[in-house]
Ligand SMILES: Cc1cc2nc3c(=O)[nH]c(=O)nc-3n(C[C@H](O)[C@H](O)[C@H](O)COP(=O)(O)OP(=O)(O)OC[C@H]3O[C@@H](n4cnc5c(N)ncnc54)[C@H](O)[C@@H]3O)c2cc1C
């Protein structure tokens with residue numbers, strides 16, 4: 016039987032660009048270049064490796080996001096994923112983590128799955144909670160923040176490197192895992208991969224396809240509200256000295272003045 | 277006065293500092309009721325009482341150590357039912373955020389993660405967050421259900437505020453999902469004797485400029501002269517010079533110490549994301565154009581192999 020892997024990927028504003036908020040205090044996604052969240056590339060990579068080691072597997076990439084989010088799906092397809100699903104709906108604008116997890120869970124169920132793989136966090140929201148929320152909704156085990164992952168005989172195993180300890184974890188499929196940027200370098204799409212991706216199927220679903228009401232998502236459905244967003248004042252220019260043999264001592268003098276010594 | 281649930285992060289009964297900071301914040305909103313789970317749960321009570329916990333709900337079972345996340349969600353949900361609090365506060369660790377998120381979903385609430393400050397508001401607690409690599413600061417509120425908020429370390433001062441801290445056994449029934457994720461092995465991290473990175477008042481970090489694992493002894497010597505924690509950039513970690521647990525930045529630890537000293541670190545956006553909120557920032561870098569200098573209160577353009585040992589010597593001399 017085939018192993019059905021769904022990878023959740025997010026389309027995010029480029030972190031090296033000038034990110035800001037729109038007037039309604041949602042993340043501005045119009046004025047900034049977007050891309051497949053770098054941390055989700057690791058999820059795609061692990062999905063491809065697991066599928067390469069399985070007898071028969073299929074990798075579907077799934078995104079919830081605006082029109083341009085197709086770019087993220089294209090990138091994942093050119094890395095080697097088999098097919099893609101794009102959940103897109105005007106009513107999704109402003110959806111928070113709780114709402115996103117609802118849409119993802121419904122879409123994952125509709126797609127059919129044995130294993131879901133997510134990134135450790137999105138590079139814009141950086142909450143790192145969506146995989147846990149999806150696990151709660153699907154009622155399957157969460158095996159998150161793995162720096163190593165493998166699947167064998169219907170069991171997923173992995174290593175989670177925490178602060179206090181490094182843990183070996185395992186769970187029965189179906190399950191959801193998330194992988195960190197320590198899980199292994201993500202591959203670059205080859206020219207062949209990029210060409211092949213153009214022919215791979217991308218399905219588009221809206222909220223009605225998932226039996227979700229507009230009020231359950233978007234700004235109206237949000238459980239949290241951003242009331243103010245202020246640009247942090249630039250740090251006041253500090254003192255910069257060139258080391259002419261006394262740099263360490265000058266630094267010590269500064270630290271003493273600040274009462275650190 | 278309304279009660280506020282505070283999830284206790286402890287190691288075999290020793291309460292970690294971020295939990296005590298949480299008690300300070302909880303007292304701005306209401307009366308802190310602490311929830312301590314697992315081995316040594318009851319031993320946390322004295323410390324928690326000293327810092328303002330009016331009550332300490334405890335429960336121990338092997339499930340907390342043997343399975344990930346869900347047993348703790350079950351317990352926190354039981355505590356939520358027992359107390360009907362005005363808010364639930366959880367330390368922003370990786371597991372803390374996951375526990376908080378699942379609890380929020382179960383109790384029909386919203387969740388705010390990684391708050392750096394918390395105030396009481398007319399319509400419930402208002403959380404301050406630092407976003408987009410700390411270039412923006414936002415104020416948010418949970419507008420449905422009991423606010424569930426995770427708070428970053430170093431967000432408030434630890435304050436003594438003696439309270440009753442009466443220990444009560446929490447009654448917990450585990451859900452059938454509790455045993456889904458099994459912990460089959462655990463290798464505890466060896467203690468370096470240095471302060472915890474996220475909790476330290478001073479952090480001394482090294483980057484690609486340190487140029488080799490063996491050279492990190494220079495960084496460690498400076499850290500030890502200041503009683504500081506040691507951090508590293510991802511470039512240094514990826515090169516295998518220092519453990520990943522010490523990485524500072526977007527995919528490592530986010531730190532907010534009184535003093536951050538960056539050595540041989542260029543200051544890429546992903547690194548800044550984890551240290552930009554430090555009170556005082558100092559850097560040593562031989563490239564005067566390195567972006568890290570945009571952040572510093574004091575910077576030395578120079579070779580770290582000259583500057584850092586001289587600094588360490590000078591600190592030792594001054595400290596006598
Ligand atoms: C999704 C994603 C997540 C990331 N997460 C993180 C993260 O969590 N943390 C992180 O740090 N990075 C992260 N990065 C990587 C980040 O983009 C940078 O590549 C990294 O921070 C660079 O590390 P560095 O400053 O040590 O190295 P470099 O950028 O190579 O800088 C080295 C600096 O050392 C100086 N130098 C060299 N020799 C000396 C000397 N002898 N004396 C003094 N100065 C010297 C050089 O002038 C230079 O400025 C992430 C990247 C991505 C894409």
Ligand SMILES: Nc1ncnc2c1ncn2[C@@H]1O[C@H](COP(=O)(O)O)[C@@H](O)[C@H]1O
Nearest residue numbers: 023024079133134136137142143144145
């Ligand atoms: N809109 C989305 N579409 C698809 N996947 C998402 C979306 N938002 C979050 N995810 C997944 O959840 C992970 C964690 O996201 P977050 O909790 O937002 O930090 C990401 O790395 C993605 O795998």
